[in-house]
Amino acid sequence: MNADLFGHDSLPARELLAPGVVLLRGFALADEAALARALAEIMLQAPLRHMVTPGGFTMSVAMTNCGDLGWVSDRHGYRYDAIDPDSGRPWPALPELLRTLAVTAATEAGFAGFRPDACLLNCYRPGARMTLHQDRNERDFEQPIVSVSLGLPATFLLGGMTRGERSARVPLQHGDVLVWGGPARLRFHGVLALKPGRHPLFGEQRINLTFRCAD
Ligand code: MD6
Numbered sequence: 001m002n003a004d005l006f007g008h009d010s011l012p013a014r015e016l017l018a019p020g021v022v023l024l025r026g027f028a029l030a031d032e033a034a035l036a037r038a039l040a041e042i043m044l045q046a047p048l049r050h051m052v053t054p055g056g057f058t059m060s061v062a063m064t065n066c067g068d069l070g071w072v073s074d075r076h077g078y079r080y081d082a083i084d085p086d087s088g089r090p091w092p093a094l095p096e097l098l099r100t101l102a103v104t105a106a107t108e109a110g111f112a113g114f115r116p117d118a119c120l121l122n123c124y125r126p127g128a129r130m131t132l133h134q135d136r137n138e139r140d141f142e143q144p145i146v147s148v149s150l151g152l153p154a155t156f157l158l159g160g161m162t163r164g165e166r167s168a169r170v171p172l173q174h175g176d177v178l179v180w181g182g183p184a185r186l187r188f189h190g191v192l193a194l195k196p197g198r199h200p201l202f203g204e205q206r207i208n209l210t211f212r213c214a215d
């Protein structure tokens with residue numbers, strides 16, 4: 001076994017899960033402390049909130065955004081907006097550290113030329129989950145999505161092109177980065193209810209960052 005390709009848990013550092021879905025295990029670990037500081041600052045400027053779906057349900061995942069555009073949901077639908085509806089101000093800027101991490105991960109996964117202009121922060125407390133969905137509010141589906149997992153582990157559901165298809169279960173750990181694009185860009189996906197636990201740096205939660213090119 002090659003120690004450079006395989007981590008201590010013997011799983012490959014880079015794995016093609018499906019065409020267009022690349023898991024980069026531990027890719028964000030080196031930046032964990034700086035990421036924690038950057039995220040705390042963003043959440044001070046734009047606090048986490050539970051958005052409401054167009055159908056009137058309050059989401060169990062708490063969210064906020066940074067970047068030129070932020071993803072928002074309310075009774076009118078899903079959209080990207082330059083203004084935080086809770087404050088009436090622009091979203092916090094995308095920190096260079098986050099942009100570099102996302103662009104480097106995309107390139108590493110075979111998606112050179114990623115231009116992230118939006119970063120959605122998802123915060124899961126125990127019991128919170130994300131039902132199966134497609135990400136289709138972005139303008140250009142040629143651009144990938146880069147997803148960074150921090151804190152408690154979770155089970156990601158990798159579905160097919162239709163909602164009814166069986167999903168694969170992908171365990172995601174602190175520091176893992178999932179790059180999602182090309183033929184996979186419109187696949188259904190979700191996250192199972194978070195199990196209780198405590199992470200040394202992030203506490204009793206999982207934070208997921210999804211970097212997108214929305215505009
Ligand atoms: C999450 N992720 O991991 C939710 N979307 O908490 C997503 O919804 C997602 O990981 C598009 C591409 C990658 C993702």
Ligand code: FE
Nearest residue numbers: 133134135189
């Ligand atoms: Fe998604």
